[in-house]
Amino acid sequence: xNVLDDAQLIIKEAIDRAMPDNAVKAALGSVSLPHKVKLVAxxxxxxxxxxxxxxxxxxxxxxxxxxxxxxHSAGSFSEDIAIYEAGHPxxxxxxxxxxxxxxxxxxxxxxxxxxxxxxxxGGSALFESPLVSLEELQDVNRQLLASGADITEMNTIxxxxxxxxxxxxxxxxxxxxxxxxxxxxxxxxxxxxIASGPACPDSSTNADAHAIISKYGLKxxxxxxxxxDVETPKELINVETIVTGSVTQLCASASETARRLGYRxxxxxx
Numbered sequence: 001x002n003v004l005d006d007a008q009l010i011i012k013e014a015i016d017r018a019m020p021d022n023a024v025k026a027a028l029g030s031v032s033l034p035h036k037v038k039l040v041a042x043x044x045x046x047x048x049x050x051x052x053x054x055x056x057x058x059x060x061x062x063x064x065x066x067x068x069x070x071x072h073s074a075g076s077f078s079e080d081i082a083i084y085e086a087g088h089p090x091x092x093x094x095x096x097x098x099x100x101x102x103x104x105x106x107x108x109x110x111x112x113x114x115x116x117x118x119x120x121x122g123g124s125a126l127f128e129s130p131l132v133s134l135e136e137l138q139d140v141n142r143q144l145l146a147s148g149a150d151i152t153e154m155n156t157i158x159x160x161x162x163x164x165x166x167x168x169x170x171x172x173x174x175x176x177x178x179x180x181x182x183x184x185x186x187x188x189x190x191x192x193x194i195a196s197g198p199a200c201p202d203s204s205t206n207a208d209a210h211a212i213i214s215k216y217g218l219k220x221x222x223x224x225x226x227x228x229d230v231e232t233p234k235e236l237i238n239v240e241t242i243v244t245g246s247v248t249q250l251c252a253s254a255s256e257t258a259r260r261l262g263y264r265x266x267x268x269x270x
Contacts, residue, residue, distance in 0.1 A: 006261050014253040020045040020183055021052035023244040024118065027181045028056050030242065034114050038176075039064035039081065040102045042127040043120030043195055044088065045183050047073040053116055054078060061116075065105055067098035067126050090141045091128040099129040099164050106169065109176035111238075117169075120183040123195025124155055129163040132224050137161055140220060147216040155196040156204040156212055160227045162196065167233035169198035178239045184248075191241060199239050202232035 016022060039061050041050035046068040054061060054077060064081035066073065069088045076083060084098030109115060130137040140161065144154045159166030170178055180199045182191060192200040209228040213220065220228075243249075255265040 006258075006263070010254050010257045010261070013257045014251075017249065017253045020048040020120065021055075023183060023249075024049045024052040024181055025056050027242045027244045028053060028116075031179055031240065033057070033060070033116075033179070036060055036062050037114045037116050038062055038105060038109065039116045039118070040105065041066045041068075041118035041120075042098075042102075042123040042198070043067075043118075043183070044069045044072055044122035044126070045120035046118060046123075046126070047083065049118040049120060049181070049183065050081065051077060053118060054081070057116075063105060065098065065102045067095070067102065067123075069122055069126060086126045086128075088122045088125045089145060090138050091125045091130075091134070092138075093134065095126055095128040096130065096134060099127050102127070102169070103129060103164065103172055106172040106176075107174065109174040111175035111177075113174075113176040115173060115176050115178045117178050117180045117199050118183075119180060119195045119198065121195065123198070124158050124165070127164055127169075127195065127198065131161055131163055131227055132221065136221055136224060140218065140224065143216070143218050147218070149212065149216055152190065152193050152204075153212045153215075155193045156208050157218070157228075158196050159202055159204065159232055160206075160209055160230065161224060164198050165196035166192070166202040166204075167197060167200055167236055170200075170236050170239050171233055173238065175238055180239055180241045182241060182243045184243050191243065199236070200241065201234050201236050204232070206231065 046066050050066045066083045070085045073083050086094035086098055178199055192203050206229050251267045258265040
């Protein structure tokens with residue numbers, strides 16, 4: 001037994017299974033899909049996830065939109081899938097233009113349609129349809145980044161200033177079946193906080209939002225403050241969610257390989 005070689009194999013296999021392409025293909029293989037689907041991919045891994053979905057489904061994808069960070073795409077691979085590169089960690093005009101394209105696709109859907117929705121870290125900035133001016137939204141994002149607020153606190157505020165966050169994108173999809181494949185970048189996999197939960201019921205409350213504003217002394221306009229009192233969706237019945245590529249999955253994969261090699265793994269959690 002070579003402990004160093006075994007350790008390297010455990011690490012390699014865990015990382016391989018969590019890579020966006022492998023994670024997406026495994027997730028798609030676990031669900032039943034109709035012959036034709038639509039696709040929206042958001043986040044820093046959005047291009048890689050969408051490419052993996054296309055490699056798996058090919059021409060079954062009728063139309064799609066990818067929104068990712070500048071420099072994170074590698075060119076078009078289908079004339080039916082539009083690619084937008086946008087700002088991160090602060091949203092910009094391309095974040096809005098990409099979201100407009102995704103919303104246009106969403107508004108064309110009916111309950112007979114299926115949407116593959118691929119979500120990865122960075123989606124909070126990259127996928128944006130602001131309910132205040134873009135300039136104010138950018139200012140609030142910069143205040144949050146400078147405040148020391150954690151990602152959950154930041155996204156609690158972001159959700160209430162956006163028409164696509166906090167479950168609102170799913171609400172815009174006309175009752176279509178949504179298969180949301182989430183590449184989690186937050187410990188514990190809180191679905192409503194990853195990319196600010198565009199297709200997930202929101203667990204945060206208006207009181208939470210006001211407490212965060214007070215805690216960090218955030219400066220918001222009267223309109224933005226009034227949006228803190230607008231309730232976010234608390235229930236969605238058209239979404240099936242698959243979490244993949246998460247820290248939880250990494251630990252599980254490492255444990256599986258270690259066990260196969262004859263070790264007794266112990267997973268420590270915070």
